[in-house]
Amino acid sequence: MQTILEAKNLLKNFPLNRGIFRRKKAQIHAVRSVSFKVKKGEIFGVVGESGCGKSTLARMLVGLTEPTNGEVLLENNKLDKSQKARLPKVIQYVFQDPISSLNPRKTIRQVMSVPLTHLQKLSENDQEKQIKKLFKAVNLQEEFLDRYPHEFSGGQAQRIGIARALAANPRILVLDEPVSALDVSVQAQVLNLLSSLKKDFGLTYVFISHDLAVVETVSDRVAVMYFGEIMEIGPAQEIFTRPKHPYTKLLAESAPKIGTTLQLNEKSNTELPDPIHPPNGCAFFPRCNNSTAKCLEVNPKLRMHENNVFIACHNPIE
Amino acid sequence: MIGFIKLLSRNRLSLAGLVVIILVIFTALITPILPISDPDVIDTKNRFKTPFTTDALLGTDHLGRDLMSRLLWGTRLSLAVGFCAACIAALIGSALGIIAGFYASRVDNIIMRGIDMLMAFPYILLALAIVAALGPGLFNALIAVAIVNIPFFARNIRGVTLGITHKEYIDAARLSGMTDTRIIITEVLPNVFPVIVIAMSTTVGWMILETAGLSFLGLGSQPPQADLGSMLGEARAALITSPYTSVVPGAMILIIVMAINLLGDGIRDALDPRLKSGVLSSPRPRTLVANYNEAKNLDRSELLSVSKLRTQFHIGKQNYKAVDGVSIYAKKGACLGIIGESGSGKSVTALSIMGLVSSPPGIITGGYVNYKGSNLIHTNDQELQSLRGNKISYVFQDPLSSLHPLYTVQKQLEEAIKAHQPVSQEEVYQRSIELLKSVRIPNPEQRAKDYPHQLSGGMRQRVNIAMALANDPEIIIADEPTTALDVTVQAQILSLFRELTRERGLAIIFITHDFGVVSQICDEVAVMYAGKIVEYGPSEMILNHPAHPYTSRLIGCVPELGKGKRELASIDGLPPMVDRLGHGCAFAPRCEKTISECLNNDIKLKNINANTQVRCLKPEIHL
Structure with a gap:
């Protein structure tokens, strides 16, 4: 299959203490050189805990955050200045908090018409038709169009957010925790809606979440992120049934499942690495049960392991 | 306008x-159109005329x-x-x-x-x-x-x-x-x-x-x-x-x-x-009790029993019946889970116990909260004050916002202890370090000097739990204490809670929306929907053989790890607003088994076996 989106050595540092007299600026290393390819028509899941850089990565993919280094390639083409302006036509973003991604002082119709006017350049008549079509696609009633965002529940607002993203007629949707603010029963509705929209609109998804189970139900391929780097990447089934990286295994075992008893899989007094002074070796070293002296010295590179699974680990789980 | x-x-x-x-x-x-003289015309003969004397x-x-x-x-x-x-x-x-x-x-x-x-x-x-x-x-x-x-x-x-x-x-x-x-x-x-x-x-x-x-x-x-x-x-x-x-x-x-x-x-x-x-006034120190209908105390001689609790929010003309006749029992050495979706009334139930629902607009209109023979809804302010954070304490969802940003961990712990116990400075320090140790914070002496923002989310929640433990409570009410945490940290906090019930014999009321969490630490669980309990019993029983259609279908919606890419079951529609509930079962509009009786009368919570109660006319049949 064709590669539609590629991240090449994406890296993002956020400067701290922008002092006038201080020469050496401290930096937060949010994303530390991430590379992957997303194939046309697939759902690419990105999973990781808070602070692992998954949201920063998502924002770089859609052009909301400028990478410090590296680049985003669309269909193997680098983006120059003029193409960057067209980026929203190809790749759109669905926000985590559905209510706060809608301007409180605009009706839903006004919100929906923005991408249709500015990106699609549709006439007013065509806009009206398109809005109706999109609202039907996300299962919302048309009478909602003249209401304001605060009148909606989380699930409804997220459908509006999805409809707004679709209004740009993109080929790729980056979904940043699209269901984490929703209740379980509504979460299932939205996830099912997303998978039917993907078929109807011929979309490719980058699906970001902290919830392994949610990522598993939707994804074809998955990347596991920790501390700004990809730890493991490969077909979803491989990753979730036979995790090779100790971190993936820890994540999978920590997720509470119905009918399982509580077990602790890691030492309780582990400390997370400092994002201002990243360690030389593997970032997961202090929490890892498989670690050796080498892990402290050399940061493992992402390498092919087996069955199309790539891992960044010196001592993978057999 | x-x-x-x-x-x-x-x-x-x-x-x-x-x-x-x-x-x-x-x-x-x-x-300009008033009949008054030109303001700039000088008339030195008439200078300094006093008011009301001339024209x-x-x-x-x-x-x-x-x-x-x-x-x-x-x-x-x-x-x-x-x-x-x-x-x-x-x-x-x-x-x-x-x-x-x-x-x-x-x-x-x-x-x-x-x-x-x-x-x-x-x-x-x-x-x-x-x-x-x-x-x-x-x-x-x-x-x-x-x-x-x-x-x-x-x-x-x-x-x-x-x-x-x-x-x-x-x-x-x-x-x-x-x-x-x-x-x-x-x-x-x-x-x-x-x-x-x-x-x-x-x-x-x-x-x-x-x-x-x-x-x-x-x-x-x-x-x-x-x-x-x-x-x-x-x-x-x-x-x-x-x-x-x-x-x-x-x-x-x-x-x-x-x-x-x-x-x-x-x-x-x-x-x-x-x-x-809201209204311009600031919230009262305890929830207002009005139109109060004292329920009969259905004391089953548990540590804490809540009977027929009713809490409402009066906003404008609307009356939101957030909690509508909820009865729960907290047992020594056991963990009771209250599970429900947002708006189901689970948090309001927990907050009502100690009168912590903010008033206005919250009002407790009925029920009986029995703790050691006295009704907490009706105790005087001093008595309630002496119980809060003492024998009954809370742990909240957001570990950062429940700590004071300007005081060190130690200072806040000491304050919690001194609020209820007259102990010397030296002893208070020792106690606070012990507390930090008991929630397994590494380097407690060092950590005690930190400010909340210097700690990770998991550590902050441990500090909150330490504060809840400060005065040897009998009951801890935890409102979604792990929702804001990562799964790896959640596992640690849950195991800490389990230890507290098993080893110290605490009673824990654990509010959550996650069935996986219920499965891992709760002995009993109450499932709430639209302000009412729809199913109540041993958690193992309810998770494996849910009797209420809502419980059963909600569990079906939970994505479970290890099942691969698939379509999820979902429940159509939305939970009802609790300000316009009609007669009958609140879940009826979304239920597949609805019959006309479901819509007519209020449905009672009935025992379907010795331990499990269900509010349904057509429960899923199991044994």
């Missing part, structure tokens, strides 16, 4: 201000000009200049503020440092300097006053814009193809506008005063033109002999500025979104 007036009229003084200012503006507007109602000034006429014309001019200056200052100041806030970094730096320089000069000195440079005259005074007030607007608006620029809808607008200019006009401006109006309403009064000040010094309106300031200035020489010539314009300034300021306060309160929804 009517709503706005209504909000405004809550503040009587500001309504009075509104009436006065409307009267003043109206008079100023009709001054000049308010008397005449040192040149024999009619004071009444001069006052009206002067007011007209002063108002016009004040409002113009306010508009100019608001326009330029807000524009600068929005641009600085929106573009931030370098643009912000340049603009705001310029503003800072303007602010570094004393107020009146700057105005004087500007007038001195431009030459005296009313128009120049207007410009001076406007410039002096630009920093106030720029600073205020910049702060607000800075907050808005980081909102997600601005990112969304950018991704919808909007240019920066358009985003500023259509997304930022409408949200900043109320702040601009508030700032204007509170500064117009000042600007009228400042213009009057400049005119008083002879730098504003030039003779013979009258404005309130110049009238005062001219009257100064006769202050002792004919005081009324100063009192007349002075009183008018007082009335105008007072009215505008009162109105400004009212506008600020009415436009503030935080005040729009």
Whole structure:
């Protein structure tokens, strides 16, 4: 299959203490050189805990955050200045908090018409038709169009957010925790809606979440992120049934499942690495049960392991 | 608009201000058609006539000009200049503020440092300097006053814009193809506008005063033109002999500025979104109990039993029945889970136990909370106070916002201990270190000196649990304590809770929305829907063989790890709003097994076996 989106050595540092007299600026290393390819028509899941850089990565993919280094390639083409302006036509973003991604002082119709006017350049008549079509696609009633965002529940607002993203007629949707603010029963509705929209609109998804189970139900391929780097990447089934990286295994075992008893899989007094002074070796070293002296010295590179699974680990789980 | 007036009229003084200012503006507007003499005609024969003596109602000034006429014309001019200056200052100041806030970094730096320089000069000195440079005259005074007030607007608006620029809808607008200019006009401006109006309403009064000040010094309106300031200035020489010539314009300034300021306060309160929804008053120390129907105590001799609890929120005409007849029992050494979706009333149940639901708008209208033979709903304030954080303590969802950001962990722990136990400083320190150890915080002596922001989320929640444990509680009520945490950290916190029940024999009431968590630590579970318990019993039983259709279908919605890519089961529709519940089962509209009886009558919680109760006419049949 064709590669539609590629991240090449994406890296993002956020400067701290922008002092006038201080020469050496401290930096937060949010994303530390991430590379992957997303194939046309697939759902690419990105999973990781808070602070692992998954949201920063998502924002770089859609052009909301400028990478410090590296680049985003669309269909193997680098983006120059003029193409960057067209980026929203190809790749759109669905926000985590559905209510706060809608301007409180605009009706839903006004919100929906923005991408249709500015990106699609549709006439007013065509806009009206398109809005109706999109609202039907996300299962919302048309009478909602003249209401304001605060009148909606989380699930409804997220459908509006999805409809707004679709209004740009993109080929790729980056979904940043699209269901984490929703209740379980509504979460299932939205996830099912997303998978039917993907078929109807011929979309490719980058699906970001902290919830392994949610990522598993939707994804074809998955990347596991920790501390700004990809730890493991490969077909979803491989990753979730036979995790090779100790971190993936820890994540999978920590997720509470119905009918399982509580077990602790890691030492309780582990400390997370400092994002201002990243360690030389593997970032997961202090929490890892498989670690050796080498892990402290050399940061493992992402390498092919087996069955199309790539891992960044010196001592993978057999 | 009517709503706005209504909000405004809550503040009587500001309504009075509104009436006065409307009267003043109206008079100023009709001054040209009023039958009064020309304000500038000099009649030295009739100088210093006292009020009410001649045909000049308010008397005449040192040149024999009619004071009444001069006052009206002067007011007209002063108002016009004040409002113009306010508009100019608001326009330029807000524009600068929005641009600085929106573009931030370098643009912000340049603009705001310029503003800072303007602010570094004393107020009146700057105005004087500007007038001195431009030459005296009313128009120049207007410009001076406007410039002096630009920093106030720029600073205020910049702060607000800075907050808005980081909102997600601005990112969304950018991704919808909007240019920066358009985003500023259509997304930022409408949200900043109320702040601009508030700032204007509170500064117009000042600007009228400042213009009057400049005119008083002879730098504003030039003779013979009258404005309130110049009238005062001219009257100064006769202050002792004919005081009324100063009192007349002075009183008018007082009335105008007072009215505008009162109105400004009212506008600020009415436009503030935080005040729009709630009432202006601050919450009470405990939840209000009203229309109280004391339920029979269904004491099953458990540590804590809650019977038929009813908690409602009265907002406007709506009455939200958040908790509607909930009965739960907390047992020693066991963990009771309360599970439900948002709005099901699970948190309100937990908060009602110790009267922590904020009132207004919360009201407890019924029930019986039995702890050691006394009804906690009806105890006096001191008794409740002595139990809170002592024998019954809480752990909340957000570990950061439940700790005080300005005190060290140690200080907060010591405070929690000292609130209930008279112990020495040395002992209190030892105790707090022990507490940190007991929640397995590594290096407790070091950690105790940290501030909350220096700790990770998991560590903060441990500190909160340590505080809850400070006075050897018998019951801990934990409201979604792991929802804000990562799964790996969640596992650690859950195991800590389990240890507390198993080893210390604590009773824990654990509020959650996650069936996986229930499965891992709860012995019993109550499933809530629309303010009622729909199923209650041993958690293993309920998770494996749910009897209520809601429980069973909700469990079906939970994505479970290890099942691969698939379509999830979902429940159509939304949970009902608890302010318009009809008769019958609240779940009936979403249920597949609904029969006509489900809709007619309220359904009772019934035992389907020795331990499990279900509120359903057609429960899923299991054994």
